[in-house]
Amino acid sequence: MRSPEFLFSDDVIEICGVTRKFGAKRALDNVSLAIPRGVVFGLVGANGAGKTTLIRHLLGLLQAQTGSVRVFGLDPVQEPVRVLARVGYLSEEGDLPGWMRVDELMRYMRAFYPTWDEVYAQDLRRQFELDPAAKVKTLSKGQRARAGLLVALAYRPELLLLDEPSSGLDPIVRRDILGAIVRTIADEGRTVLFSSHLLDEVERISDRVAMLKGGRILFTGELDEIKQTHHRLTLRFLDERRQPPELNGVLSWEGRGYIWTAVAHGRLDDLALAASAAGAEIIDQRALSLDEIFLAQVGTPRLQPEEV
């Protein structure tokens, strides 16, 4: 059944207050997320942050212990067939049966998806330089990832879930082919959700990003908006300091004496006011890359601030 809210919503994915524990470990902690149609959504986080767990909930392979998951307005656990018919999935492990040949894999997959585009599939096969007679077990890790990507793309799914697609792909395929494909899919109004460690790649092709840490979403939103609210500030203090002060919005500090550099989250005006109150002036400011934001958000702070 389509949930009534979904009839009025343009969100392909709606995750609401999902918590998942494996024994004592909390893999997802009250995660809520909405992903609209036609966007490329990047899921970033350190190892064990919960990215794969979240994707497996979307596929119905995991059941939410609390909260709800809706894909196309449907519960993937209650209605797996209707959801999975519209989803393309590339797993991190590349779990394809080793005994299958590439052409057999394509033939097998074709049976499940009425939208399978054989011409497009053969184009992708040639583009990915895959021998149709080669057995999956004889393929390299990268070739296996390409085969997995081929069969996830060839039926033009409405939602493409890519779990660490870059881990098996070489830089050329990653940059030129994967990026181009993902952008094309989004331009066609379809949705892509992908998790990655490679933040430059996420930055290059994502419209929206969510950052996970310890099973919780640290922040989510438009990539541009996230970048606009994170700053690297260089501050000059009036007196020499051994420890940086406690400032609202500052994620990490570096420096010594009079000059300190802070990575901060918030509106620039608010940060300038806070710095002034702490006896410092901002002498330089620049935007951060996603990589730097990730390190500041997820990495451990190098210096402990002192109370102002």
Add this chain to the structure above:
Amino acid sequence: MTSPGQAILWQIYWRARWGLAAAAAFLLLAVALTHLLPRHWTIQMDEMDVSAVGWFFGVSCLFANFIVMAAFSMSSADARNLTFTKHMFVLPVRTGTLVAWPMFSGCLTVAVIWLINACFVFRASGIAAPLWFPAAAFALLLASFQALAWTPFAQRWLHIALTTVVLTSPILVLLVGLILNLQLSEPMATCLLLGLIPIAYVAAVSGVGRARRGEAYDWRAWGRFVESLAKWRPAVTHPFRSIGTAQLWYECRAHLIVPVFIACLMPCLIFVPALAREDVALGWRLLAGLLFVPLMVAGLAGGALGNLTDPISKSYTASFVLVRPISSLSILRVKLATAAIMTGAIWLLFLGYISLLLTRPGFPQSIAQVASSAGVWKAIGYPILALSLLVLLTWKNMVASLWVTLTGRKWVEQANSFGFIGLVFIGIGIGLWVGFHPELHQPALAAVPWLIGLLLVMKLAAAGLVVRGLVQSRLTGPAGAALMVAMWLAAVGSLCALALFLLPPEYAAPKNVIPGIALFSPFSRLAGAPLALEWNRHR
């Protein structure tokens, strides 16, 4: 840990700790019960009275040796195939050290287990079990298996076939020895077996060395043959007719290994029809025995069929199937069809093998004699009926054990196996106790209907729970559940009618036949299989 040897032994122990603990506990229990239970409980074997307790526990304790052998072979989950544990290749120790610790500690352990069994179980109950010769034989068996398992082969099937042939060769050697009437004293045989262990060690060091260097024994001619076949293989272009056809193709291809494996094992048993060829009565016994082998094979094949892990590459491919837009019921339906195809393939192989019995002198004539005395219709009808029932039973055994592996939980598989073995031991124990206490015979017989009634109630309760689960999980509606129950009742009714029609009334009273068949026909295990798959699919 202060040495590589300690680290290697700790790893072996830790990985197999539950199995080893169970084996140790059983050994202790066997020793204790052998000393506690009365010795006058005897059974007759070869016109000799032997202690029933000693014989039962002594033979059972042999399984402890096999558990230890499996642990010391170090081929399990993370090793995936028959191979040495790969992550140990990068340890800064010589290959000789890598091999020596698991091999020699394993040999010592299996020998000690046998000595404990022989001294404190067999001999303690008056059975004169030899000490050193079996201990050496177990040690050599383990060392040979390790050497073979740790040697890399490019062709996995060749590896399995070679290992099977080498490990069954002692039976052939024994048979040749019996035929040629070779006599070896126990010390001589022990020395001979112990002398072969260093050869196994050298072979294992060579094999592990090759595996460390990434060099596998490769039968290149086979590779060229496969390549030439691949060139002739027509490109697959035509699509499957339906999702069901595609999934059936997938299941059949993925589990092709089961009948192939059985076909590979058959040459190792080729000597069975040649045993005591002149003995016509033995021919009938062999026929009866061999007809039941597929029923046992089916249980194992069912476990393999339910496993969503790729049985050939052993990689975890469950999500490959589970993320396809196919319902759990459809997956199960295809698995049931695959079980029927596999049953057909296994029976064709076995019928071919069983037909070798016709080469026994006088056996075809004996069959013709029995057939002519029974009349034409019975001579044709009874074998067809018996074969059909056996084929049906094979399929039933295969699908009844599907649910275990469909859960995708290792602990369910282990609990099921250990639970089954435990029930068998408890059953045998109770049987022995009752058997040797004549005063209990009458109350035991009187308790049988109550026991059957209790089992039927338990079966009904389990069936009720499964049906409720199916309806609640929306795998089927009330009408579908009612249809399943009706089909089960129809199957049980047909079997009861057949049994009552065919069997003589003095052996087949309805009060025995109907509950027996009702208990024997699976419902919960079969109807619960979709629930097991759902439990695996949506964790």
